Amino acid sequence: MLKQTGSKSDLSRLVEMLRTVPNLVLNEPDKKFTLAGGKVDEKYIDVKSAYGKPAMVSQIARIFCGEMGGGFTCVAGSGHGGLPIAFAVAERAGLYYCMIRSGEKGHGKGGMIDGYVPNEHDNVLVVDDVLTTGGSLRKARGEVLKTGARISGTFVVVKRADPELDFDVSYLLAADDLEPAPSQTF
Secondary structure, eight states, X not given: OEEEOSOHHHHHHHHHHHTTSTTSEEEOTTOOEEOXXXXXXXXXXOGGXXXXXXXXXXXXXXXXXXXXXXXXXXXXXXXXXXXXXXXXXXXXHTOEEEEEOSSOOSSTTOOSEEESOXXXXXEEEEEEEEESSSHHHHHHHHHHHHTTOEEEEEEEEEEOSOOOOSSOEEEEEEGGGGSOOOOOOO
């Protein structure tokens, strides 16, 4: 089940902030973007482009922390886009932080999890930037579950689509929320 979370005022402020980011939403009919799940589309939502302004990451983390409830011990960032937000949430909430890689690293000690490695005593919140097919979240959740930890929440910043999932996802904004505000004509 997909559920929007966050207060109306917090989400309005976030939309206002995100709309100031150049190229946050690329909608180019003549260009095709390959998304993380392999889908090709003419629209691309680049939440990562907002990460150049730390105040935006802080705002997202503040909203997530206000909505996530208690009982978590760790925040896991999924993919490249989820890492900064997961770190900010973990820091703000005083929780452990782990980074789930999108693929096995071929050097060092290998593995899919960097940072804190959750265990059977942990209650984990999985965080990512954009939800389209749910593939990245499924993969990240699978890696966390292999550690014996419980996953008690999954949050994303933007819900791009409505995939069928066997877990709940809370999101802050739908893709349409990021479209430019209609200009007033007189």
